[in-house]
Amino acid sequence: MKAFKHVFTIFLLIILLLVIYGGVIEPRLLLDEQKTEARLPYLPAEWEGRRVALLADFQVGMWWDNTGMVSKAVDRIISWEADMVLICGDFVYKPDTAVVNEAVDLVRPLAEANIPVYAVLGNHDYSLMKKESNGRPEIARYLAQQLEEAGIVVLENESVNVGSGTGPLYVVGIGSEWAGNSLPDQAMAGISADDARIIFMHNPVAYRDFAPRTAPLTLAGHTHGGQLRLPLLPSESWLDIARDREVVAEGWSSEKIDKPGNRLYVNRGIGFSLIPMRLFCRPELTMITLKGAEGYMEDKDPGEAE
Numbered sequence: 001m002k003a004f005k006h007v008f009t010i011f012l013l014i015i016l017l018l019v020i021y022g023g024v025i026e027p028r029l030l031l032d033e034q035k036t037e038a039r040l041p042y043l044p045a046e047w048e049g050r051r052v053a054l055l056a057d058f059q060v061g062m063w064w065d066n067t068g069m070v071s072k073a074v075d076r077i078i079s080w081e082a083d084m085v086l087i088c089g090d091f092v093y094k095p096d097t098a099v100v101n102e103a104v105d106l107v108r109p110l111a112e113a114n115i116p117v118y119a120v121l122g123n124h125d126y127s128l129m130k131k132e133s134n135g136r137p138e139i140a141r142y143l144a145q146q147l148e149e150a151g152i153v154v155l156e157n158e159s160v161n162v163g164s165g166t167g168p169l170y171v172v173g174i175g176s177e178w179a180g181n182s183l184p185d186q187a188m189a190g191i192s193a194d195d196a197r198i199i200f201m202h203n204p205v206a207y208r209d210f211a212p213r214t215a216p217l218t219l220a221g222h223t224h225g226g227q228l229r230l231p232l233l234p235s236e237s238w239l240d241i242a243r244d245r246e247v248v249a250e251g252w253s254s255e256k257i258d259k260p261g262n263r264l265y266v267n268r269g270i271g272f273s274l275i276p277m278r279l280f281c282r283p284e285l286t287m288i289t290l291k292g293a294e295g296y297m298e299d300k301d302p303g304e305a306e
Helices: 002-029 066-080 096-114 137-149 204-209
Strands: 032-041 051-055 084-087 117-119 158-162 169-173 196-200 217-222 264-266 282-295
Touching: 002 066, 032 196, 051 066, 066 096, 066 282, 096 117, 096 137, 117 169, 158 204, 204 264
Parallel strands: 032 282, 051 084, 084 117, 169 196, 196 217, 217 264
Antiparallel strands: 051 282, 158 169
16 A cells, blocks of 8 residues: 555656646746758749748737747847748637737837748637637737738738849748638749749648649648657657648658658747647747758659658
């Protein structure tokens, strides 16, 4: 009996330590600053070596949210002197204009630092807790309006050319999948095969819809990297099981889902869903250094193993 009580006490202590670590230490103190390179065909010469910061999933307005870490990430981007910032949606967690204003104020310093910032909206920005939920498009419209007034460009199935004399570089924003606004063909209209482009979206599911050699650098969020994970296990998200057509939990995609010439990177985000914890899945700020490429990456069968 004493042995059982001893084991039970140790078990409870481990659970308590995990709760403290996952609720306080990891999500609020440990920002994972991922730095990576991306080779982009037809990259204009003036963008060679320039850096794009990637953020996602603030979820402002959830109980005990993680606004302090959002501010920390924003400060890091400014200190890095990033050349551009892309935000992959889910600024807010619930439909509330006061929460929208709070979320916009968190990212306003980026525009005030004269860094070009582009954003797409996510499912929570439309108040879609689940795909079948009744959305609040008026909240999404209010968020987009407030972001624009703060100097942040919101893209919904449209593109903007950030290149100059040496050639175009299109930033392509895809609309929210769950809101029924994901229209890749519309977003890519007017972009030719030999134009450099960076595509970003909230939900990575739309990545599967791009034809080969049309999405050489695609960026997304939404999965939270799984949010709660066990160490030493594969990095697939529980969302891969619970929801339809998720493609990757975090980081670079594999050739199993990549069509020839296409590549996807998924950011783990900063905030939470359901519970305010992250376990072995730190909030992420990604800095991507752009490198030119002679052409699209080697064509391989998407199902071919490395």
